[in-house]
Amino acid sequence: MKSNASPATDRLLYAQSGGVTAVINASAAGVIETARAHGVKVYAARNGILGALRETLIDTSKESKAAIAALRHTPGGAFGSCRYKLKSLDTHRAEYERLIEVLRAHDIRWFLYNGGNDSADTALKISQLGKAMGYDIRCIGVPKTVDNDLAVTDCSPGFGSVAKYTAVSTLEASLDVASMADTSTKVFILEVMGRHAGWIAAAAGLAGDHADAPPHLILFPENVFDEAAFLAKVKATVERVGWCTVVASEGIRNAAGQFLAEAGTRDAFGHSQLGGVAPVLAALVKDKLGYKYHWALPDYLQRSARHLASKTDAEQAYAVGKAAVQYALAGMNAVMPVIVRTADAPYRWKIEPAPLSKVANHEKKMPRSFITRDGFGITAAARRYLAPLIQGEAPPPYGKDGLPAYVQLKNTAVSRKLPDFKP
Amino acid sequence: MKSNASPATDRLLYAQSGGVTAVINASAAGVIETARAHGVKVYAARNGILGALRETLIDTSKESKAAIAALRHTPGGAFGSCRYKLKSLDTHRAEYERLIEVLRAHDIRWFLYNGGNDSADTALKISQLGKAMGYDIRCIGVPKTVDNDLAVTDCSPGFGSVAKYTAVSTLEASLDVASMADTSTKVFILEVMGRHAGWIAAAAGLAGDHADAPPHLILFPENVFDEAAFLAKVKATVERVGWCTVVASEGIRNAAGQFLAEAGTRDAFGHSQLGGVAPVLAALVKDKLGYKYHWALPDYLQRSARHLASKTDAEQAYAVGKAAVQYALAGMNAVMPVIVRTADAPYRWKIEPAPLSKVANHEKKMPRSFITRDGFGITAAARRYLAPLIQGEAPPPYGKDGLPAYVQLKNTAVSRKLPDFKP
Known part of the structure; x- marks a missing residue:
């Protein structure tokens, strides 16, 4: 068995999961820029967890500083995402074990999974199985969903x-x-x-x-x-x-x-x-x-519609990416940075770690008190909650052609080390 | 018969016609600001030509300078528009005559009609009938349509x-x-x-x-x-x-x-x-x-989607409104300010008057040479034509609430002077 001693460069794997948003790449920018600042190399999985299973990894160190910064204003999923749910350890044991093998083969110490409820569950399971398989992988969730149905966090980036x-x-x-x-x-x-x-x-x-x-x-x-x-x-x-x-x-x-x-x-x-x-x-x-x-x-x-993004949202998306790396480097495991609202007006928020176990597979419902009695409108309580989330503008830069200057990464592949695996 | 001598204040009637656009109100701003600068009072017809027929007129002099300036970044039709086509003088004679009566009753010397092909035709007919009925009304078209199918003008505001x-x-x-x-x-x-x-x-x-x-x-x-x-x-x-x-x-x-x-x-x-x-x-x-x-x-x-307007488009919409007033004050009649392209790259344009008779009821087709041979794409010629039209951004100001600060006018009614008329 390979040792867990640090390789020449510490490596982190980042993957995007499920439906993409206007600001999920801002989280990616937060992850990569913070990791770079700490000398940590970031690999990204191509098309989400499938890339981790297939060992189709991307070396983000091949991207320029400007390209990574441009992720902050580029919609979609820069490395690809997927709809692929890993269920229980029993039904998907081979997949979980493969993930650990891929992480081990590339000396990856941290896995950051950017998604919703299902992804929090997957990240939690990987951290558990890693321990069982003798490979010390720290898993951090990064919240994302346009549906706003993530538990614990006050709101979901996107x-x-x-x-x-x-x-x-x-x-x-x-x-x-x-x-x-x-x-x-x-x-x-x-x-x-x-x-x-x-x-x-x-x-x-x-x-x-x-x-x-x-x-x-x-x-x-x-x-x-x-x-x-x-x-x-x-x-x-x-x-x-x-x-x-x-x-x-x-x-x-x-x-x-x-x-x-x-x-x-x-x-x-x-x-x-x-x-x-x-x-x-x-x-x-x-x-x-x-x-x-x-x-x-x-x-x-x-x-x-990144062209009309909420500044609050774009900032929070970046902040959770940044915090995820900070948590990882601080030795935390099986947590997710969540947004905590400290005041409604003027709106104030901060980021805190929450256990993945509290996020995984929970669904945040909209409070009944947010809907007016006749069923067709929103209440003052709903306005109080929602209003800060659309505040501020964060338009992308535009080119001379009149189009937003969205970035297309090179997405350079990392050399494979393992045999094929068909998820 | 009432004389055509100037009233205490010169009056102009402005009406919006047909489907509205993100920038038709920029044309209204161009009309009103230019008219104000020349001491001309602008009435607007409520809901387009129907307001002129019903004698439901709006006194825009009751609006603040800031409100009129805000029209420049507010979508929709600030005075209301309508789908109502006046056909030939024979079929709609009573309507045409009513229009002349309303213009005469309010001492209106100029009629500015902001619309497409049909509106150009209506404006032309009103100017002709005015002459026949002994009321000297000058009619100026103001181009507008998202369909870009107006003749003569290089492109249509909107x-x-x-x-x-x-x-x-x-x-x-x-x-x-x-x-x-x-x-x-x-x-x-x-x-x-x-x-x-x-x-x-x-x-x-x-x-x-x-x-x-x-x-x-x-x-x-x-x-x-x-x-x-x-x-x-x-x-x-x-x-x-x-x-x-x-x-x-x-x-x-x-x-x-x-x-x-x-x-x-x-x-x-x-x-x-x-x-x-x-x-x-x-x-x-x-x-x-x-x-x-x-x-x-x-x-x-x-x-x-005014939030994503083309700066080129917003500027042209304002310019045709401004030019329409200048043409009116210069004594022109039955003309429309059109956009003339003088260079593709860098794009340059100017405004010129064109006879309404050349615009009325013509439809500008897209050249066949704009579509690729396989029928599914656009050619270099199409790009050359289209590219400048989306250049530049002209975002509206946003409020602290995160919404564009669109203006809602007071739309103060002008006292009626004539009996009811049912169009």
Whole structure:
């Protein structure tokens, strides 16, 4: 067995996991810049945990200082990410053991896994198995998810920027609808992400703060969709305001528990899972109320819109990357840097370590107290929580061509040392 | 008959027409600030030409200097717009005569109509009928349309910003898809506006400038949709690049001339016009190629995204508003300020008057030479034309709340002088 003595250079492996965000690369920048400052070399796994399993590693020391700094304003996942869940040690034992072998083969002392609940669980298991297999690997989680459903942390890096995109888009589209409503669209429906929790939909509520300001209705996955109440409120809004903006979470369900997006539409080929709750709601508005409608479904645009990132979010994403390295170097294991809110207004926050065991596989629900009694709006408590998260702008630099100057890394491969492995 | 002698204050009526844009209010700012500088009072018609017919006029002199300046960075139509086409003098004679009566009742000497082809036609007819009815009204068009289909002018204010939004969104979403393609979405479809011309779709081509850069396919309404060629190119792209971004104009049609958006889908209520060519294409990709897909349909978000406006576009929108007033005060009639390109690189432009008769009811097609031979991309000529239009950023100021500081005018009504009229 190879010893755990330090190699010539200390090495750290960083991997991105699950759906990417507008600021996950800011966490990568935080990791790499902090590691470099301490003389630690960072390898990145290509396409997330799959890269660690396949031993397709990237040597980030081949990237220039400027390229790493540019990660701070570049959306997407610079090294690739993946959707691949490692389940229990029993079902996926070969994978876990392979991970340890790869880490050992490259003298990697620390594994930093940038993801959500599942990733926290994976990182925790790797640290446990490493110990059992006699390889001392320290695992640190780095929080990330647009869904804002990570436990312990006050908010999840990635969420603030999609929240800002959603609030700004709601405001802008509503100005458009308001000016045309006399002869054109009366009801506008914006569909946002959030299959299980209404965090993103709730953020749309920041677009306006009085009764007749948009959005007039928010449809949360926390509530059963009530067609009659929905139609009544849309009708009352159009009659009072002249038009109506609806923000709908993709995850809303009917009383039978079916996703509305799947229950309503069927295309020419008979597929039922095209997605899109917005067109279903639009059809309802047209059919039952006769109003002209438009709908939008920004999909990936909302989670990749680095051009409209929240400064708060971008700073927190960097800070958790930086703290993860500091924790690793301080000898911590099986922890995740989390964001602790110390004040609402003016907003203050700090970073603290939390045990991965408290984060892994937990899901933070949106408090019921964040939704107004009629079910279609957000409360003052929700505003207090959400408002700081969209504060500040952190626009990327733009080139002369009018496009954001996003970086494309070289992603130089590390020489492989092990036989193939098919996850 | 009332005389045409100047009233105590010279008055100008400004109206917005048709679909609004991210920068139409910049034209309004150009009109009002220039008029104020010359001691001319500006009335605005509420909800476009309908406000002129109904005599629901707004006195913009009640707005502060700061509020008018803020129009320069506020999307939507600040006084309301409408879709209402005045046809020939024969069919709509009562409306035309009513317009003259309203202009006369309020001693309005100039009518500035901010819109597209139809509006140019209406403005022309009003100037002709005024003369016939013995009321000397000068009509000036102010160009506006995201569709970029206005004749004579090199480009249309409003287009540059939607072009920039489209190119940036294509780039950002593609970074997202690229990083996840190994285990997740392989084909991403972005549906953009453009029912009859592919100008907006073409602008997406600015996101990348080499063969494997996104977007990999652009579907133009100028081409008949060729399912086999589409699928073959998507497949080849996924096999070569690993993923594929498609940008589709909402107006693409099949060989039978049907809009794909209408031919393909039918919802639970039997409606066929829900819109959305993206889900139809997605179903095709899934059905014929088996790839995981995602699609986005930003709809109004794209034409109201003032937060991502092109500086070039915002400046041109202001300039045409300013020039329209200058032309009016110089005694011109039945003209429109148009943008003349004097150099591609570095881009230079100027404003010149063009007769409304040359603009009215003409439609500028996208040159066939802008589309590559295979039908799925843009040529160097297209890049040369499009590139300058998205150059520069003109972000709005943001409030402490993290939202753009868009202005809501008071829109104080002018006292009515005439009996009701139902258009």
